Structures are given as structure tokens and as C-alpha cells.
Amino acid sequence: MKVQLGARSYDILIGRGVMHGAGRTISARLPKARLAIITDETVARLHLERFRDGLDAAGIGHVCLPVPAGERSKSFPVFQSLCEQVLDARLERGDAILAFGGGVVGDLAGFVAASVRRGMSFIQVPTTLLAQVDSSVGGKTGINAPQGKNLIGAFHQPALVLADTALLDTLPDRDFRAGYAEVVKYGLLGDAAFFEWLEVNRQGVFRGGAERDEAVARSCQAKADVVAADELEGGRRALLNLGHTFGHALEAAVDYHTERLVHGEGVAIGIMLAFEFSARLGLLPDLDVGRVKHHLTGAGLPTRLSDIPGQLPPVDVLMDSIAQDKKVSRGELTFILVRGIGQAFVERGVDPAAVRAFLEEKLTQ
Amino acid sequence: MKVQLGARSYDILIGRGVMHGAGRTISARLPKARLAIITDETVARLHLERFRDGLDAAGIGHVCLPVPAGERSKSFPVFQSLCEQVLDARLERGDAILAFGGGVVGDLAGFVAASVRRGMSFIQVPTTLLAQVDSSVGGKTGINAPQGKNLIGAFHQPALVLADTALLDTLPDRDFRAGYAEVVKYGLLGDAAFFEWLEVNRQGVFRGGAERDEAVARSCQAKADVVAADELEGGRRALLNLGHTFGHALEAAVDYHTERLVHGEGVAIGIMLAFEFSARLGLLPDLDVGRVKHHLTGAGLPTRLSDIPGQLPPVDVLMDSIAQDKKVSRGELTFILVRGIGQAFVERGVDPAAVRAFLEEKLTQ
Ligand SMILES: NC(=O)c1ccc[n+]([C@@H]2O[C@H](COP(=O)([O-])OP(=O)(O)OC[C@H]3O[C@@H](n4cnc5c(N)ncnc54)[C@H](O)[C@@H]3O)[C@@H](O)[C@H]2O)c1
Ligand SMILES: NC(=O)c1ccc[n+]([C@@H]2O[C@H](COP(=O)([O-])OP(=O)(O)OC[C@H]3O[C@@H](n4cnc5c(N)ncnc54)[C@H](O)[C@@H]3O)[C@@H](O)[C@H]2O)c1
Ligand SMILES: [Zn+2]
Ligand SMILES: [Zn+2]
Numbered sequence: 037m038k039v040q041l042g043a044r045s046y047d048i049l050i051g052r053g054v055m056h057g058a059g060r061t062i063s064a065r066l067p068k069a070r071l072a073i074i075t076d077e078t079v080a081r082l083h084l085e086r087f088r089d090g091l092d093a094a095g096i097g098h099v100c101l102p103v104p105a106g107e108r109s110k111s112f113p114v115f116q117s118l119c120e121q122v123l124d125a126r127l128e129r130g131d132a133i134l135a136f137g138g139g140v141v142g143d144l145a146g147f148v149a150a151s152v153r154r155g156m157s158f159i160q161v162p163t164t165l166l167a168q169v170d171s172s173v174g175g176k177t178g179i180n181a182p183q184g185k186n187l188i189g190a191f192h193q194p195a196l197v198l199a200d201t202a203l204l205d206t207l208p209d210r211d212f213r214a215g216y217a218e219v220v221k222y223g224l225l226g227d228a229a230f231f232e233w234l235e236v237n238r239q240g241v242f243r244g245g246a247e248r249d250e251a252v253a254r255s256c257q258a259k260a261d262v263v264a265a266d267e268l269e270g271g272r273r274a275l276l277n278l279g280h281t282f283g284h285a286l287e288a289a290v291d292y293h294t295e296r297l298v299h300g301e302g303v304a305i306g307i308m309l310a311f312e313f314s315a316r317l318g319l320l321p322d323l324d325v326g327r328v329k330h331h332l333t334g335a336g337l338p339t340r341l342s343d344i345p346g347q348l349p350p351v352d353v354l355m356d357s358i359a360q361d362k363k364v365s366r367g368e369l370t371f372i373l374v375r376g377i378g379q380a381f382v383e384r385g386v387d388p389a390a391v392r393a394f395l396e397e398k399l400t401q
Numbered sequence: 402m403k404v405q406l407g408a409r410s411y412d413i414l415i416g417r418g419v420m421h422g423a424g425r426t427i428s429a430r431l432p433k434a435r436l437a438i439i440t441d442e443t444v445a446r447l448h449l450e451r452f453r454d455g456l457d458a459a460g461i462g463h464v465c466l467p468v469p470a471g472e473r474s475k476s477f478p479v480f481q482s483l484c485e486q487v488l489d490a491r492l493e494r495g496d497a498i499l500a501f502g503g504g505v506v507g508d509l510a511g512f513v514a515a516s517v518r519r520g521m522s523f524i525q526v527p528t529t530l531l532a533q534v535d536s537s538v539g540g541k542t543g544i545n546a547p548q549g550k551n552l553i554g555a556f557h558q559p560a561l562v563l564a565d566t567a568l569l570d571t572l573p574d575r576d577f578r579a580g581y582a583e584v585v586k587y588g589l590l591g592d593a594a595f596f597e598w599l600e601v602n603r604q605g606v607f608r609g610g611a612e613r614d615e616a617v618a619r620s621c622q623a624k625a626d627v628v629a630a631d632e633l634e635g636g637r638r639a640l641l642n643l644g645h646t647f648g649h650a651l652e653a654a655v656d657y658h659t660e661r662l663v664h665g666e667g668v669a670i671g672i673m674l675a676f677e678f679s680a681r682l683g684l685l686p687d688l689d690v691g692r693v694k695h696h697l698t699g700a701g702l703p704t705r706l707s708d709i710p711g712q713l714p715p716v717d718v719l720m721d722s723i724a725q726d727k728k729v730s731r732g733e734l735t736f737i738l739v740r741g742i743g744q745a746f747v748e749r750g751v752d753p754a755a756v757r758a759f760l761e762e763k764l765t766q
Binding site: 112116119120123124126150151152153154155176178181182183184186187188189190191268359360 | 484491517552
């Protein structure tokens with residue numbers, strides 16, 4: 037699969053075992069490059085040794101820079117420390133940063149790659165479902181600020197994405213489910229047929245095998261198409277944010293404590309809120325809302341604010357986060373709303389009072 | 402004057418008093434944008450009030466974020482704090498970061514603009530000679546790492562550059578001289594006629610008036626031409642680094658303490674070293690070396706390692722910095738050398754032993 041971006045086009049290789057060819061695949065594209073592998077401690081423990089063996093066999097020099105697992109590594113201090121470690125390892129401009137992990141590692145490593153020496157080559161080897169279907173493709177990188185998620189970062193496209201679906205065999209159920217929320221998102225935002233396919237094949241996707249590979253490939257293709265059409269998110273790409281304005285506010289509300297909420301769970305609840313809010317505005321029948329809810333709960337995903345353990349902050353705090361979202365401009369709230377399954381659209385100038393009232397009600401349910 | 406970069410083209414307005422039209426000029430290009438003005442405490446004291454008055458008159462909302470004056474503000478902690486302050490001020494993607502200061506403020510503010518919300522509009526109002534003729538044009542932004550200068554950053558082009566040469570009237574002599582080293586650089590690297598013009602008009606440039614404006618305009622034009630031809634420094638743009646590989650190593654050697662050495666002084670010494678090293682390699686006559694030295698010393702610029710007050714580190718430390726320079730690739734040293742005045746070229750594979758022996762000798766002179 038290829039992401040078409042002119043001189044910055046790149047390949048995505050998907051399938052069981054593609055990781056084992058990594059050495060050769062990388063050498064062919066970046067001859068003589070040395071690598072700094074940014075990974076998290078969990079992924080390192082499970083998969084790093086085998087991955088390094090492959091690089092050694094291909095004669096690719098590398099250093100490993102592990103960070104603690106979890107969202108809180110997407111922070112300024114970790115970013116700074118990684119930049120300095122890459123410089124200490126004497127990587128040069130022609131060398132590459134490789135992200136070996138989930139979306140956290142990918143976003144963090146991508147921002148490091150964008151910034152060290154004003155831009156180094158970048159390779160993604162995503163190891164979570166979420167990263168394979170979403171975050172590893174498209175070039176968005178970044179870290180979180182106290183003011184909100186992903187508020188500091190860069191657009192920096194990878195030179196190559198290697199999505200080995202066998203790596204997902206060790207992924208905890210909860211993280212697999214979270215990634216599945218992003219898979220469902222592609223159906224809901226623009227491909228009703230894919231959503232129907234998921235309604236039939238969900239269990240196959242969770243079990244692994246051919247259905248899983250197909251779901252990963254279709255999701256990646258959907259993302260690659262949108263990114264190729266709109267690299268810097270001037271228009272259509274914004275649809276990928278379905279569920280994310282609400283979702284990001286919820287992640288901020290739990291202070292990125294992944295024991296309470298991980299990104300994909302926030303997205304699942306956010307998608308439900310976007311559907312319910314759209315229905316409230318009379319945009320789509322309640323029937324569609326029910327169908328989405330049924331599918332997400334069937335997958336074991338949370339769909340209500342009350343599914344988040346612990347106390348949520350008052351509505352003002354949530355509204356504040358929403359107002360800090362990158363999609364806000366000139367004080368106008370922009371949301372991705374839906375006219376039906378597979379029919380998302382960008383709505384500018386959404387009335388903050390309506391959103392507030394809606395959230396207030398949901399907070400008490 | 403225009404920098405031709407397709408969709409990212411931008412205007413540079415140069416002259417006495419252009420700052421006073423800033424409000425209108427900015428409104429015309431970025432209607433309704435709010436500004437975060439990043440400046441340093443010295444510039445703020447001298448010029449900020451008048452500048453803000455102009456913005457107020459044009460109805461442009463803005464916040465001011467001053468940082469301490471000097472190179473040491475180009476650091477991770479200051480970068481982080483500025484990013485967070487911009488977010489706290491609730492600037493959105495359509496708003497802009499404005500750099501009001503010298504190269505330090507420009508580099509720092511540019512990296513903030515590149516990173517907050519993955520890229521905000523950026524305006525440069527350079528207030529030093531160096532910034533007006535060099536750093537404000539071309540889109541290189543960044544901060545320093547313990548490992549060396551400008552090692553963390555981004556390419557981020559401004560939407561507008563306003564170079565008000567009247568602002569230079571308050572610039573301390575030492576900083577004016579330092580900026581003048583970059584002016585001389587343009588002549589030495591590719592325009593012998595401009596160097597000859599400077600030999601005749603140097604005093605006029607220092608006094609102010611028409612010669613100064615002309616020197617700023619010719620320098621900007623030279624930079625804009627090179628940048629338009631090679632935005633990301635794949636080739637020709639590297640010539641702008643004449644004197645900078647040595648110069649950066651010297652700045653690192655004094656740990657960026659500007660009491661001992663400022664950037665432009667490092668460049669002046671670096672240019673001399675590049676000429677002397679080239680002469681040593683038999684590339685150009687000693688006569689040319691003498692002519693450059695005469696011009697730089699006449700301008701009150703340092704030209705020898707021993708002109709730097711205090712003790713310099715041993716040659717190993719300097720060689721280490723040189724090896725960390727962004728221009729290094731695959732362990733090969735790349736230098737900008739000269740075949741004569743106005744005839745710089747990129748030399749790859751320079752023998753480290755020759756550089757080392759040369760520096761060792763210079764350290765004892
Ligand atoms: N850049 C983008 O376009 C984009 C898109 C969507 C999400 N994101 C970001 O992605 C992040 C979420 O990504 P994520 O869900 O992958 O989180 P993650 O990277 O934290 O991974 C989830 C957990 O799974 C573990 N893990 C990873 N691979 C494993 C494996 N093969 N086996 C066992 N455990 C494994 C990790 O250690 C972690 O504990 C968020 O920060 C989100 O903002 C970015
Ligand atoms: N991005 C690029 O392409 C590029 C090119 C060349 C240099 N640089 C960077 O630029 C920096 C050096 O720039 P600089 O020499 O402008 O340093 P600077 O920004 O530190 O300014 C020098 C001093 O002059 C003061 N000052 C600024 N304007 C003044 C005014 N109008 N009146 C009185 N005082 C004033 C400042 O407070 C400071 O003390 C270095 O960090 C260098 O790496 C970047
Ligand atoms: Zn997401
Ligand atoms: Zn310079």
C-alpha cells in the first residue's frame with residue numbers, strides 16, 4: 037500500500053511477519069542509515085530482542101531508547117531527553133528514528149524525528165491495533181501540554197510503515213478494543229459498507245487471522261486516502277477527528293491517566309456523543325444511534341460518561357478543553373457531526389451553549 | 402522584496418519606519434489574527450510600547466511574552482514555557498506568533514510557531530542587523546542543545562518579514578558589528594562586487610542612512626535568492642554556512658556566554674579560519690586572505706582565536722563540536738571553503754586530521 041504525497045510518498049507494508057524482513061526493507065530504502073529505536077518498556081520486553089536480531093542480521097547499526105509505557109510519556113521532559121539522547125548517540129541527518137510501539141511511542145518519536153537537526157528520516161513499526169490503523173499513517177506527531185492533548189508537535193511523514201499484525205497477538209484485550217474504536221470510526225465517518233462488514237466480522241477481527249488483516253488493511257487504506265487528499269488538514273482530513281473533540285476532553289479530564297481511560301476508549305465515548313448530539317439536532321434517526329451503540333458495547337467498549345471510573349470534573353472544565361481543541365478557530369466550535377452511518381461532515385459555528393447543555397445532561401446520566 | 406516559495410512565498414519589507422505600518426500590513430495578510438509577541442527584555446524596554454501602539458491602532462489583539470536577552474534563552478525550558486504561555490493565551494491555529502527582536506528571539510519564536518498546534522502563522526520583525534540580513538529570512542528556526550547550536554528545530558517560513566532599519570539606531574556597536582559579519586559573508590561567498598562595494602562603503606553602512614538600507618536590502622536579496630533555490634538546504638544553501646562550522650564550535654566552546662563571544666563574532670573568526678584553511682590547502686592566494694582580514698578588523702571584528710577573552714578548551718573539544726555539526730554526514734566532515742573572494746564551495750570529505758592540526762596551530766597563536 038502506498039501513501040501518495042509526491043516526493044514524500046511512502047509504503048505501508050501490512051501482514052503477519054512483515055517485521056522479520058525489516059532489516060532488508062529498511063536497508064533498501066535508507067542505505068547505511070543508523071537507527072535510534074524509540075520504544076516503550078512493555079514493547080521492549082516482549083518484542084525488542086527479536087526485532088534487533090533482524091537488524092543485526094542486516095548489519096544495521098542501532099541504539100535503543102526506551103521510555104515508560106503510557107500516555108504520560110508524551111511530555112516535554114521525555115521529548116527533551118530523547119532529543120538529547122539521539123544527539124549523544126551521534127545520529128546524523130541521514131540516519132533515522134524508528135518508532136517501535138503504539139501511538140504514544142509513534143507520536144513522541146515522530147516529533148523527535150521532526151525536530152532533531154530540523155528533521156531526520158522516520159520509520160514506523162506500529163505494535164498496537166490503534167497505531168497500525170491510525171496513528172502510524174499520516175504524519176501527525178506531537179506531545180501533550182498541560183492545556184491539552186497533542187497541542188505541541190509537527191507534521192512529519194514517515195519514510196516507511198511496517199505493520200506486523202502478528203505483534204498484536206500479545207496486545208492486552210483492553211488495548212485491542214481501544215484500537216478497534218478507530219477501526220469502527222472509518223466505517224462511521226465515510227464507509228457504511230465497511231461498518232456493515234464489521235457488524236458481521238467483528239469476532240473474526242478480534243480472534244485474529246484473515247479478518248484482522250483485512251480490517252487493518254481497509255482502515256489503513258481509508259486513512260491513506262484521506263491523508264493523500266489533504267495532508268495538512270485543510271478540509272476533508274478533519275473528518276478523521278470524529279469522536280475526538282469529546283474524546284480528547286475526556287482524556288484531559290482524567291489527566292491522561294490510562295488506568296481510567298485510554299485514547300481509543302475516549303474515542304468510543306466521543307463517537308457516541310457525536311452521534312447522540314447529531315440526533316439531538318435532528319440530523320439522523322435514533323435507530324442509527326442505537327446501531328452504533330450496540331456495535332461498540334458488543335466490542336466491550338465504553339459508550340457513556342459514566343463508564344469512566346471515578347469522578348469527572350464539572351462541565352466548565354470539559355468546555356474549556358473543548359475550546360482548546362486544535363479544531364477551534366476564531367472562538368467558533370467546530371465538530372464532526374453525522375447525518376447517518378458513513379456520513380460524517382464538518383460543522384462550524386456549533387453553539388457552545390447547546391454543547392454545554394448536552395454535556396451537562398450526559399454528566400448526570 | 403519577495404521570497405519565492407510557491408504557496409509559502411512571502412514579502413520582506415525593508416526601510417526606515419516600516420514598523421509603523423505594521424498594523425495595517427499584518428491585518429491585510431492575516432485578517433482578524435491575534436498575536437503573541439515574543440521579544441526579549443532589552444528590545445521590549447526600548448521599542449515595544451511604540452510597536453504595540455501601532456497594533457492597538459489597527460485593532461490587533463496581542464499578548465507579549467518577553468524572555469531574557471541573550472543566546473541562553475534558545476533553550477528547552479524557555480521553549481516549553483513559551484509554548485505553554487501561547488496556549489494559555491488561547492491563541493488558535495489562525496492566529497500568529499510574532500518575533501520582535503534579534504536572531505535569538507526569531508529562532509526561538511519560529512520554533513514555537515512551528516510546534517504549537519503543529520504550526521501557526523509566523524511574522525518576523527527583526528531588530529538587529531544580523532536578524533534583518535540573515536536569520537529572519539529562510540525559515541530556519543530552533544534552539545540549542547547541550548550538544549551544540551541549533552540542533553533542535555524546524556523549517557518554518559514566516560508569512561511576512563518587516564525589517565525597520567531605524568530600529569538599528571539603538572543597537573549597541575558590538576551587536577551591529579556582529580551583524581555586519583553576516584553582511585560581509587554574502588559578498589565573500591558569492592558576490593565579489595558586493596564585497597568591493599562594502600570595502601568602499603563600510604563607514605556609510607555603520608553610520609546609517611542610504612548605505613545601510615542598501616546593505617540590508619542586498620543581503621536580504623542574496624539570502625532570499627539562495628533560499629528560493631534550495632529551501633531545505635539540499636545543496637547551494639549550504640554556502641550560507643561559510644564560517645559557521647568553525648563559528649558554531651567556538652560559540653559552544655564558550656558555552657554560549659555572549660559576554661565572551663556573540664554569534665556574528667564567531668562567524669567573523671570562522672570566516673577567517675575558512676579563508677586561512679583554504680589558503681593552507683593551496684586553494685587561494687594569501688593576498689585574498691589579507692584583504693578579508695583587513696576588512697573585518699577594520700570593522701572592529703575579531704579574526705583570531707586569541708581575540709576571544711578567556712581560556713578556550715583543548716582542540717579535542719572543538720573537533721567534537723565540529724563533528725556534531727548538522728553538515729556532517731556519514732562521519733565525513735563537510736566545510737565551506739573558498740577559491741577566492743566571492744567563490745565559496747562545498748567541500749565534502751575534508752580530512753579531520755588536517756582540520757585538527759590547523760586548529761591546534763591556531764590555538765597557540
Ligand atoms: N498521530 C496520530 O495521527 C494519532 C492518531 C490516533 C491516536 N494517536 C495517539 O496514539 C496514542 C494511543 O496509542 P495506543 O493506543 O497505541 O497507546 P500506547 O502506545 O500507549 O499503547 C497501549 C499499551 O499497549 C502496550 N503495547 C504496545 N504494543 C504492544 C504489544 N504488541 N503487545 C503488548 N502490549 C503492547 C503499550 O506498552 C501500552 O501500554 C494516543 O496518545 C493518541 O493521541 C495519534
Ligand atoms: N535562523 C537563521 O537562519 C539564523 C541565521 C543567523 C543567525 N541565527 C541565530 O541568530 C542569533 C544571533 O542573533 P543576534 O545577533 O540578533 O542576537 P540577539 O537576538 O541576542 O541580539 C543581540 C543583542 O541585541 C539586543 N537588541 C536587539 N535589538 C536591539 C535594538 N534594536 N536595540 C538595542 N538592542 C537590541 C538584544 O537584546 C541582544 O542583547 C544566534 O542564536 C544565531 O544562531 C539564526
Ligand atoms: Zn484517535
Ligand atoms: Zn550566522
